[in-house]
Amino acid sequence: MRKKIxxxxxxxxxxxxxxxxxxxxxxxxxxxxDFFVFVSYASYDTQDNYNKGELNIxxxxxxxDYDGAIVFTNALNAVETGISIVKRGVKAGIPVISxxxxxxxxxxxxxxxxxxxxxxxxxxxxxxxxxRAAFIGGYAEHPESIxxxxxxxxxxxxxxxxxxxxxVYYGNWGNVLSAEAADRIAADPLGMPDAIIAANDIMALACxxxxxxxxxxxxxxxxxxxxxxxxxxxxxxxxxxxVTSDYEGIGSTCIKVxxxxxxGKEVPKxxxxxxxxxxxxxxxxxxxxxxxxxxxxxxxxxxxxxLDRNFLETSERTLTNIISDSPDYDSLKKNLMAHYETQHDLxxxxxxxxxxxxxxxxxxxxxxxxxxxGITGAISPIVAIKDGKLCDxxxxxxxxxxxxxxxxxxxxxxxxxxxxxxxxxxxxxMVTSDNARIMREHLDLNAYLEKLMLALRIQRxxxxxxxxxxxxxxxxxxxxxxxxxxxxxxxNKAIPIYEDSIRGNTMLMVMFIDINLMKxxxxxxxxxxxxxxxxxxxxxxxxxxxxxxxxxxxxxxxxLVIGSVKSPEEADRLEExxxxxxxxxxxxxxxxxxxxxxxxxxxSGNETKKPLSEYIKDADNxxxxxxxxxxxxxxxxx
Numbered sequence: 001m002r003k004k005i006x007x008x009x010x011x012x013x014x015x016x017x018x019x020x021x022x023x024x025x026x027x028x029x030x031x032x033x034d035f036f037v038f039v040s041y042a043s044y045d046t047q048d049n050y051n052k053g054e055l056n057i058x059x060x061x062x063x064x065d066y067d068g069a070i071v072f073t074n075a076l077n078a079v080e081t082g083i084s085i086v087k088r089g090v091k092a093g094i095p096v097i098s099x100x101x102x103x104x105x106x107x108x109x110x111x112x113x114x115x116x117x118x119x120x121x122x123x124x125x126x127x128x129x130x131x132r133a134a135f136i137g138g139y140a141e142h143p144e145s146i147x148x149x150x151x152x153x154x155x156x157x158x159x160x161x162x163x164x165x166x167x168v169y170y171g172n173w174g175n176v177l178s179a180e181a182a183d184r185i186a187a188d189p190l191g192m193p194d195a196i197i198a199a200n201d202i203m204a205l206a207c208x209x210x211x212x213x214x215x216x217x218x219x220x221x222x223x224x225x226x227x228x229x230x231x232x233x234x235x236x237x238x239x240x241x242x243v244t245s246d247y248e249g250i251g252s253t254c255i256k257v258x259x260x261x262x263x264g265k266e267v268p269k270x271x272x273x274x275x276x277x278x279x280x281x282x283x284x285x286x287x288x289x290x291x292x293x294x295x296x297x298x299x300x301x302x303x304x305x306x307l308d309r310n311f312l313e314t315s316e317r318t319l320t321n322i323i324s325d326s327p328d329y330d331s332l333k334k335n336l337m338a339h340y341e342t343q344h345d346l347x348x349x350x351x352x353x354x355x356x357x358x359x360x361x362x363x364x365x366x367x368x369x370x371x372x373x374g375i376t377g378a379i380s381p382i383v384a385i386k387d388g389k390l391c392d393x394x395x396x397x398x399x400x401x402x403x404x405x406x407x408x409x410x411x412x413x414x415x416x417x418x419x420x421x422x423x424x425x426x427x428x429x430m431v432t433s434d435n436a437r438i439m440r441e442h443l444d445l446n447a448y449l450e451k452l453m454l455a456l457r458i459q460r461x462x463x464x465x466x467x468x469x470x471x472x473x474x475x476x477x478x479x480x481x482x483x484x485x486x487x488x489x490x491x492n493k494a495i496p497i498y499e500d501s502i503r504g505n506t507m508l509m510v511m512f513i514d515i516n517l518m519k520x521x522x523x524x525x526x527x528x529x530x531x532x533x534x535x536x537x538x539x540x541x542x543x544x545x546x547x548x549x550x551x552x553x554x555x556x557x558x559x560l561v562i563g564s565v566k567s568p569e570e571a572d573r574l575e576e577x578x579x580x581x582x583x584x585x586x587x588x589x590x591x592x593x594x595x596x597x598x599x600x601x602x603x604s605g606n607e608t609k610k611p612l613s614e615y616i617k618d619a620d621n622x623x624x625x626x627x628x629x630x631x632x633x634x635x636x637x638x
Contacts, residue, residue, distance in 0.1 A: 001407045003033050003067040003262065008058055008085050011041040011418075011446055012173075013075040015230050016247045018442070020070075021414065021434075023251020029259050035414045036061065036401060041446045042077045044139050044172035053421030055081050057429060059375075060417065063092040065399050068258050074100020074111060074144050077173065095261045097254055101143060107257060108270045109250055113147040116243030116275030120197065120225050121155035123241070123277060128223060128284055130194040134185050135163060136207060138173040138199045145170075148199045148227065167193060171203040178206035186214050192222050195283075201226035201233040204240055208282070219284045229278050235298035238281030239291040245275045312443050315346055316451040323455035328463060329360045333382045340383050341390055348436030349388040350413065352381045352403050353420070353452075354396050355428035363463045371425035379428065402431055418449055422457055479553040481531065482538030490552045494562045497550065498612045501564060501604065508609070509549075509565045511575065511601035512619035513541065514627060515557040521593050533557075533595050540581035544574055560616065561601075571601050598627035 009017045017037070024030055038061060040054035055078055063069060069089040073082035083103055089096035090105035102108040124130040135152055138145035153163045169185070171178030178198070185196065185207075198204035204226030208218055218224055218238055226233055229244035250273055260267050279285045322339050326332035340347060356374030358365050360382070365373075379398070384391040386404050396403040402415050414434035419426055430449065432438065438445055477489030485493055501508040515521075515537055522530035534557055541551040541559055549563025565571050579597065586594050600622025602615050 002031075002412055003258065004065070004407065005033050005035050005258065006061050006063060006066045006069040006089075007035055007037040008069070008071045008076065008082070009037060009039055010072065010076045011039045012043065012077070013072060014039075014442065014445075016072070016075065016228070016245075019247035020251040020254070023248035023253075024255055025251075026248070027252050027255035029255055031412050033255070033258070034405075034407060034412050036066070037414060037416045039416055039418045039445075040076070041449070042081075043174060044077055045174045045176055049424040051078070052424035053426055054419055056371075056421065056424075056426045057417065057419035058085055060398065060419075060429060061401060062398060063089045063094060066092075066094055068094050068261070069096045070254055071096060071098050071106075072100070073098045073103065074142075077139075079142060095258065095267075097257060099250065102270065107267060109253070110270055110272045111144070111245050112272055112275040113144050114151050114275075116245070116277055117148045117151040117227065118155055119277035120227075120241065120243060121152045123279070124195050124197070124223060124225070124283060125155070125159050125161065128195070130223065131161060132167070132193045133163060133195040133197050134167040134169065134181075134193045136169045136171045136178055136181050136196060136198040136203050138171065138203070140170050142173075145173075145199050152197055171198070171206070173200055174202060175206040178203035179210040182207040182210035183214075186211065186216070192216070195223035195225065198224065198226050201228040201230045201240055201242055204242070204282075205233060205236060208236070208240075219282050223283045225282060233280075234291070234294050236282075237295065239286070239294070241280040241283040241285065242278050243275050244278050246273055249273060308441055308443055312346070312438070312448065315343065316448060320451055320455040320458075323452075324458045324462065326459055327466070329363070329382075332459065336383045337390055337392075340385055344385070344388055346437050347385070348433045348439070349385065350402070350415070350431070350433040351383065351385045351436070352396070352431040353383040353428065354379050354381050354403070354431070355420070356426075359427040363460060364467065367422050367425035367427070370427045371421075374426060374428070418445070420449075420453055420456065422453070427456075479538075482535055482553050483542065484538050484551040484553045484559065486553060489550075490554070490560070493550050494552065494560070495612060497548075497562055497564070498609075498615075502609050506564045507566065508604040508615065509561070509563055509571045509574075509601055510612070510615040510619045511561040511571070511599060512554075512616065512623040513537065513559040513561070513578070513597055513599045514623055516596040516598055516627060516630060518557040521595075525593050529591065529593055532591060533593065536585055536591075536595060537582070537597055540578045540585075543581060544577040549574075560619075562612075565603070568603060571603060575599055575601060596630065598623050598630055600624070600626055 038057050040057050042051040042054040058081060071082055071085050073086060076082040079101065082101065086096050086098045086103040086106045096106040097109055098106040099109045100111045102110065124133065135149055137149050149168065156163045169181035171181055186192065196207055198207060204224050208224045211218065211222065216222060226240045226242040229242050233240035233242055253271060257267050281291060319339065322335045323332060326335050336353065340351060356370055357378045357380055358373040359370045379396055381394060381396055381403050384394045384403055386394065391404065394403045401417060416432050416439060418430050420428040420430060438448060477485055477492055479486040498508060515533055518530065518533065521533050537559065538553065541561060545551055545561065546563065549561055552560040552562065554560045578599065582595055582597055585591070600619050602618040602622065604615065
């Protein structure tokens, strides 16, 4: 039986994760493990509520169900969250590898933030004569950002120089604030510094791009360096001078640590993963074309990547339309299964969309209720593809996470688990695997997830809106006093029944009912009792209607019954039943008045049917004839 390892990573650090996974793959014992990679796209540049919805994916796994965990504690864009995950794993009694930040009880893979950054600073000062530098840090309170900043500051001091605090900026590890920092650096009254040292490559690339846009030539006008040695930094012009941390080595070392733990061997509590400088072109070195091979490789892939993006965007549009146009959750499930059945190349042979049951069963449930229910309640897949086949009856729960997971199947897996949420409230998650094209070719998974979540949100809003509209329509069609249809409801309901009768050549019955001596009831017993008389009559009508009939309050004390009947005898029975209900109320003696009604009905024949208004007029005339006969006997008793 293979061991289950939970991995916690931020999606913006996928390059480090992929290098780590490459190191895992290279181990001889890799096949002894299944990896469950929980991915969020939390970012320091994103709204707190969105980040909460992303970070909640880390609460999904119950760590006692796993044999070990790897936490990229330094790269979750939420340091406290990473530390909390490590503590959960330690409490669950499993071996936990914490990358970048030491947490008691864990095995710390300490990323060497000092050596490589020291080499960068020394290279700039000693080889390029840098006297003044700006520093762009990550998140101000992030321990790695602090270490990298302090290292540069110390090296400058050792060389009799100063890293002035006015030259320190923060890009929050991303593009936007880094480009803004470049604008501020360029506008500094003291002029451009000799070098800009960024705490990661993403910020260095954003800064370089913005400075180029402003008309600066790199590295002639200013040197820019990074940290991380990401692929785009290697294909950029000028290629970034940067720092590499050996994430492939981290991966292979992780396997060795777990092997030793499970064999009962001692393992160190801390392992230092060394970093080192990589000299590129952005500092003015190596401008001899040695990186042109990488750039040619990058260029040769440009069109292919455009095709991949177009393919993904087309798939996203199709997916959005399918979800948004599904009128209910039964059709949503059916439509999604049909869609993904043909999308194996994109989403892989193992793909699941799992939703909290309350989300599906109660469309009017609040997002908060769905989220709270999902923490402990039942979950079910609305899309389930396993081994390339649709699975209609597969189940899921919080222990297995991946539906139908089998630790004894023929080969091991890497599963990626990502959240589905609306703001801070989660309603499910998505699972794909390492054989998915979206993972193999590093397509924009975050954009795909965002489109999926937006489409699900629109669909839920559409269903809710339709329910609200149906409710409003029903309210507008119903007479509030009696619960029968009003005149507006008559237009919407009676006319279609009449038209169906014409098309189907069935017998139409139109019955007109009127309360006798209604004015006297109001005058003698008061309008409250008059209202009661109307409600009693309406109740007598409603209690005897079949599914093929409707009752209408046509006026103050006038009522219509319209519907299909099979024979005149059926119409007679209905009329008698309504009168019988009224007689029973009178016998009960609850009310101070004696209620009576007059009625008359007309049936359509097989001849060409008259307009509905003519049938109503004929039924009214028949009712009036009956009323004249009964008027004297019914009107003034009690």
